[in-house]
Amino acid sequence: MLAGNARLLMTMPLDDLTDLSDEVLLARYAQGDRSAARVLVLRLSPRVLGYAARLLGDRAEAEDVAQEALVRLWKIAPDWRAGEAQVTTWLYRVVTNLVTDRHRARQRRAATALDEAPEVADATPGAVAQMIEADRMAALDTALAQLPDRQRQAVVLRHIEGMTNPEIAAIMEIGVEAVESLTARGKRALTAILSGQRAALGYEDEGAEA
Amino acid sequence: MVWRCEMTPQELDDLLSAARSRPAEASSDFMARMLEDAYALQPDPVVQAAPAVAPPGLLARFSRWVFGFGGAATGLATATAAGVWIGFVQPAPVTTIRVALQGAETVEQVDLIPSLDGWLSEG
Structure with missing residues (x-):
């Protein structure tokens, strides 16, 4: 059926x-x-x-x-x-x-819940390091899962769903400035989480300095 | 030598863009369940009700009974019949108006083409 x-x-x-x-x-x-x-x-x-x-x-x-x-x-x-x-x-x-x-x-x-952690940026990237298959999308999903709810919602809506800030504000029922703040903090947190996995995720070492 | 291990903003943006370009794949079972829900909760189609038709008036029904048809033709036939009836019977209101305008002549004696004698006698 x-x-x-x-x-x-x-x-x-x-x-x-x-x-x-x-x-x-x-x-x-x-x-x-x-x-x-x-x-x-x-x-x-x-x-x-x-x-x-x-x-x-x-x-x-x-x-x-x-x-x-x-x-x-x-x-x-x-x-x-x-x-x-x-x-x-x-x-x-x-x-x-x-x-x-x-x-x-x-x-x-x-x-205990990860969401209750005070700030994700403080978290070590160890959680991501435990991944057996360090696929980039899987790493991103894992990193997103470690964000506080509101940061995760804002980042996903803005950068994956492609919504505008006013649309996100309407969805989350907050102001546009709050959306910008959540998005910025969420991206900083993602960077912190994923940085430790940079090599495992296959990024080249073009940033190496002599 | 110093190795940079921090992910750059551009790399993160690229990663997010890659995720964006990979939309979720919904299974056929899931889609079928969604469609079943949509159909099950959908209101019945709106049926356009036929406009209410007022019952025909007394005159229309009478005309239909007499002449066997209705509409504009009924009105025309009724007017024609009324004109014939007024011409024959000459009801009091019509007679009164005619007498006031033309004097006591009967309708049959109206001279529609007056003689020229009256004009000629003036010289």
């Missing part, structure tokens, strides 16, 4: 709906347009999943969060007020909040 639906989803024509904005498609979805539902699922699901996976570092959990966020979108669709917010901004905010809730639950369960 699922595989059949997936094949159908990938092969069925999408008419000319792919040029329409998320907001227009959501309005059509609310009117019962099944083509709009397909386009929205194809367009939004991978993005939401990718963002959740970056924040959580766990694929299964990320799928749960992405599914929950999309379910909330479908439920609010009939009451969606055009022009009030972008669909993606709203979705990313929901994912961010869901992930934050899960992190808090993790912290309650764990005796």
